[in-house]
Amino acid sequence: MTDTTDPIIQVKNLNKWYGDFHVLKNINLEVKRQEKIVICGPSGSGKSTLIRCINRLEEHQKGKIIVDGIELTNNLKNIETIRTEVGMVFQHFNLFPHLTILDNLTLGPIWVRKTPKKQAEETAMFYLEKVKIAEQANKFPGQLSGGQQQRVAIARSLCMKPKVMLFDEPTSALDPEMVKEVLDVMVQLSEEGMTMIVVSHEMGFAKTVAQRVMLMDDGMILEENNPIDFFENPQHERTQFFLSQILH
Amino acid sequence: MGIVAVDKEAIRKMKPPVVHRGAIGWLKDNLFNGVFNSILTLVFLAFLLRFVPPFIKWAFIDSVWFTTGDVCKECPGACWSVVLKNLRFVIFGFYPHDLHWRPFGAMLLLFTLLFFSYHKRFWSKKLGYAWIIGLVAMGILMKGGIFWLTPVDSMKWGGLPLTMILSVFGLAAAYPLGVILALGRDSHMPMIRYLSIGYIEMIRGVPLISLLFMSSIIFPLFLPEGVTINKILRAQVAIILFTAAYVAEVVRGGLQGMSRGQYEAADALGLNYYQTMRLVILPQALKIVIPPTLSVLISAFKDTSLVVIIALYDFLLTSKTVIQNPEWNGFSTEMYLFVALMYFLGCFSMSNFSRKLEQELDTDKRS
Ligand SMILES: Nc1ncnc2c1ncn2[C@@H]1O[C@H](COP(=O)(O)OP(=O)(O)OP(=O)(O)O)[C@@H](O)[C@H]1O
Ligand SMILES: [Mg+2]
Numbered sequence: 001m002t003d004t005t006d007p008i009i010q011v012k013n014l015n016k017w018y019g020d021f022h023v024l025k026n027i028n029l030e031v032k033r034q035e036k037i038v039i040c041g042p043s044g045s046g047k048s049t050l051i052r053c054i055n056r057l058e059e060h061q062k063g064k065i066i067v068d069g070i071e072l073t074n075n076l077k078n079i080e081t082i083r084t085e086v087g088m089v090f091q092h093f094n095l096f097p098h099l100t101i102l103d104n105l106t107l108g109p110i111w112v113r114k115t116p117k118k119q120a121e122e123t124a125m126f127y128l129e130k131v132k133i134a135e136q137a138n139k140f141p142g143q144l145s146g147g148q149q150q151r152v153a154i155a156r157s158l159c160m161k162p163k164v165m166l167f168d169e170p171t172s173a174l175d176p177e178m179v180k181e182v183l184d185v186m187v188q189l190s191e192e193g194m195t196m197i198v199v200s201h202e203m204g205f206a207k208t209v210a211q212r213v214m215l216m217d218d219g220m221i222l223e224e225n226n227p228i229d230f231f232e233n234p235q236h237e238r239t240q241f242f243l244s245q246i247l248h
Numbered sequence: 249m250g251i252v253a254v255d256k257e258a259i260r261k262m263k264p265p266v267v268h269r270g271a272i273g274w275l276k277d278n279l280f281n282g283v284f285n286s287i288l289t290l291v292f293l294a295f296l297l298r299f300v301p302p303f304i305k306w307a308f309i310d311s312v313w314f315t316t317g318d319v320c321k322e323c324p325g326a327c328w329s330v331v332l333k334n335l336r337f338v339i340f341g342f343y344p345h346d347l348h349w350r351p352f353g354a355m356l357l358l359f360t361l362l363f364f365s366y367h368k369r370f371w372s373k374k375l376g377y378a379w380i381i382g383l384v385a386m387g388i389l390m391k392g393g394i395f396w397l398t399p400v401d402s403m404k405w406g407g408l409p410l411t412m413i414l415s416v417f418g419l420a421a422a423y424p425l426g427v428i429l430a431l432g433r434d435s436h437m438p439m440i441r442y443l444s445i446g447y448i449e450m451i452r453g454v455p456l457i458s459l460l461f462m463s464s465i466i467f468p469l470f471l472p473e474g475v476t477i478n479k480i481l482r483a484q485v486a487i488i489l490f491t492a493a494y495v496a497e498v499v500r501g502g503l504q505g506m507s508r509g510q511y512e513a514a515d516a517l518g519l520n521y522y523q524t525m526r527l528v529i530l531p532q533a534l535k536i537v538i539p540p541t542l543s544v545l546i547s548a549f550k551d552t553s554l555v556v557i558i559a560l561y562d563f564l565l566t567s568k569t570v571i572q573n574p575e576w577n578g579f580s581t582e583m584y585l586f587v588a589l590m591y592f593l594g595c596f597s598m599s600n601f602s603r604k605l606e607q608e609l610d611t612d613k614r615s
Binding site for chain 1: 509512514515516519523527535609
């Protein structure tokens with residue numbers, strides 16, 4: 001099972017509509033264990049929708065999504081299992097404001113994984129050390145800066161010991177000086193071998209960690225390549241146009 | 249252009265300006281800052297001077313406290329005797345006179361529990377158990393019939409204990425029921441949703457009085473011969489069902505105030521529906537709606553007085569009964585002032601509780 005060439009996520013001919021609006025069009029995607037993929041593309045192209053389908057925050061209508069050997073269907077049990085294996089980090093952190101940082105981190109392990117409280121707290125402290133905010137453990141999210149909150153959100157996902165991490169524009173709601181502290185944590189995570197799918201326009205990050213970079217536009221994946229060729233020598237005109245837009 | 253010189257030493261020595269202007273200054277700043285405000289202040293002062301001294305004279309200086317009704321009739325001031333001389337009846341109604349210690353004990357127990365529940369630092373499992381034991385003990389005290397306690401028919405219950413029972417049980421049961429109805433109304437399961445909507449809209453479409461009439465007159469008609477359900481219980485159920493519908497709508501407002509991100513974060517962690525609601529959504533949503541919820545509960549507390557129309561001798565009706573007695577005829581002002589004061593104390597503590605709870609649960613504040 002730990003064969004790194006074995007795909008952990010398989011998306012086959014995925015289609016999704018919002019009413020009449022075709023958001024995802026025949027998406028095919030395979031992610032190998034420990035692989036890092038960065039998805040970029042213009043606003044409204046369906047990037048968020050795609051990764052949200054992978055942990056069933058959105059339902060797809062056609063095609064198949066298989067995560068770690070389990071196909072996503074309406075089976076609630078399967079959905080819950082997949083959600084424990086797939087961590088997600090949101091653009092707006094979505095920490096639970098009524099719980100302390102420590103309680104935010106232990107909530108999932110205690111209630112979903114049924115970990116004993118003490119052990120869950122030890123794990124939580126371990127990951128808080130890792131994202132370098134252990135001293136904030138007893139504060140509430142509202143008392144932290146955006147960058148700190150996003151690092152807590154990453155730690156919260158990690159506490160569930162996921163096999164895959166999804167990131168939906170994790171730095172785009174942050175002030176510029178906080179972007180680096182979050183990216184540093186993500187780079188570290190990738191070095192430790194986490195499988196990651198990241199929606200992001202941070203080119204520096206993509207170049208450092210990604211094996212593949214993809215461009216999504218109008219619900220389709222139009223180009224995919226290794227980061228060097230993707231950024232230095234884009235093939236598709238949409239990619240060229242998009243890159244010229246974000247570089248100015 | 250270039251580096252701007254900063255005199256760090258001078259900045260470090262600066263202190264915030266001292267603002268201290270004394271009483272006159274405060275008056276000028278707050279009560280007489282501008283023509284309109286000054287006029288308002290003067291009008292209000294004139295009003296106070298006109299009404300407060302006569303009231304004090306009536307209520308305290310010329311008043312009598314422990315006399316008979318006849319003495320009162322000669323007296324220019326307030327006749328507080330009407331309250332004090334009849335206090336036991338006003339408070340305990342027709343409960344047998346020599347057994348008054350029992351409802352008294354029950355109320356003492358209730359107030360003690362309420363007092364501890366008022367302070368969040370006492371909240372614990374133990375307090376929960378104390379409530380359960382306390383409620384059972386109160387029931388036994390009121391009703392009797394076990395141990396050596398003589399049974400007292402619940403038709404004899406009245407006065408303050410009855411009001412307290414109807415309110416405390418009414419609110420304590422209506423709140424969770426309201427929360428469940430609110431969740432039902434937002435449910436993805438159509439049956440549950442339509443049932444909740446139907447219930448809420450139906451209850452909100454009728455006045456409490458009609459529910460009370462239904463519970464006391466119409467409902468028994470449907471019961472088989474010989475089966476009777478205690479009248480107090482029926483009124484209690486009507487109050488609970490009524491209040492729950494209003495609580496539900498307030499709570500639904502709170503649920504709608506929750507961002508989608510909170511649900512998604514809970515989903516992404518793999519929490520199921522009940523865990524998401526109990527651990528993530530409700531603690532936040534219920535907190536947002538503490539003030540409107542308390543308004544609903546305060547109205548419900550006052551509305552318990554409507555049970556007089558089905559001839560339950562609650563606190564208001566025992567008071568009214570006293571002033572219908574020829575000896576005390578004509579002293580309704582004093583009596584109703586006393587009743588108003590008691591209701592005010594109840595409502596005011598509830599408002600205070602709401603404000604305190606809000607502060608204690610406030611975690612969004614930066615510290
Ligand atoms: N719940 C919804 N109902 C209807 N349309 C939706 C819904 N959610 C998203 N859309 C539409 O689907 C399209 C894709 O949205 P999505 O959020 O996936 O884009 P995105 O690529 O993540 O864009 P951005 O960079 O702005 O986050 C958009 O046009 C959006 O308006
Ligand atoms: Mg998006």
